[in-house]
Amino acid sequence: xxxxxxxVPQLSAHTLAALQEFYLEQQQREGTKTSQGFNQYSVxxxxxxxxxxxxxxxxxxxxxxxxxAIVAAGKGGRIACVxxxxxYQKLKERDDKDFSVVILxxxxxxxxxxxxxxxxxxxxxxxxxxxxxxxxxxxxxxDPPYLSEExxxxxxxxxxxxxxxxxxxxxxxxxxxxxxxxxxxxxxxxIPKHSRNLANEFRCYTNYASGxx
Ligand SMILES: C[S@@+](CC[C@H](N)C(=O)[O-])C[C@H]1O[C@@H](n2cnc3c(N)ncnc32)[C@H](O)[C@@H]1O
Numbered sequence: 001x002x003x004x005x006x007x008v009p010q011l012s013a014h015t016l017a018a019l020q021e022f023y024l025e026q027q028q029r030e031g032t033k034t035s036q037g038f039n040q041y042s043v044x045x046x047x048x049x050x051x052x053x054x055x056x057x058x059x060x061x062x063x064x065x066x067x068x069a070i071v072a073a074g075k076g077g078r079i080a081c082v083x084x085x086x087x088y089q090k091l092k093e094r095d096d097k098d099f100s101v102v103i104l105x106x107x108x109x110x111x112x113x114x115x116x117x118x119x120x121x122x123x124x125x126x127x128x129x130x131x132x133x134x135x136x137x138x139x140x141x142x143d144p145p146y147l148s149e150e151x152x153x154x155x156x157x158x159x160x161x162x163x164x165x166x167x168x169x170x171x172x173x174x175x176x177x178x179x180x181x182x183x184x185x186x187x188x189x190x191i192p193k194h195s196r197n198l199a200n201e202f203r204c205y206t207n208y209a210s211g212x213x
Pocket of ligand 1: 055084086120
């Protein structure tokens with residue numbers, strides 16, 4: 001007689017207990033979030049994964065950047081958030097239908113946002129869906145995952161492809177020169193804050209007269 005069970009990989013009792021504990025903690029975290037008034041667009045509703053260089057903005061900073069995007073995009077404007085999911089979430093939290101927004105992200109957990117989610121890997125900066133037409137966004141907001149010129153240069157290719165003109169870049173203060181070189185953006189007075197303290201100083205850069213100065 002064929003015993004299929006022989007082929008099923010078995011977890012040790014110890015691994016199984018650790019797994020159960022993990023899922024229980026996860027359920028408790030989700031439950032706490034719901035009871036604290038989190039909704040599907042709350043910043044932090046999808047937890048940071050440091051392996052993907054994810055550091056979410058504070059709620060206040062995400063709101064400031066979302067407001068800036070709306071003003072810069074204008075009535076009926078189109079906004080693209082490139083590797084900046086908190087700004088996308090803040091925009092979606094607003095009960096304002098006078099703009100549209102898409103999220104370009106590497107982390108597929110954000111695909112819960114349906115058609116507005118576009119898978120994006122900065123290593124293939126122009127590998128984008130055909131319906132994402134060149135120069136079709138009134139403003140592009142981007143926060144590249146790494147503080148390297150290579151990452152900035154490739155992300156800049158995507159930004160230049162998508163934008164009609166306006167660019168809002170958030171990255172380390174150390175990237176000021178490279179940001180000017182690849183995107184002709186200037187540093188703003190506004191200091192973005194994160195939900196956790198980061199070792200690196202972060203700044204915003206724009207190529208237009210923004211409300212962040
Ligand atoms: C420094 S975080 C910026 C997040 C921003 N502070 C926020 O709160 O929305 C970098 C972002 O890049 C994304 N990312 C990681 N690897 C990527 C890749 N290969 N291509 C594009 N984006 C990537 C991360 O998932 C993360 O959302």
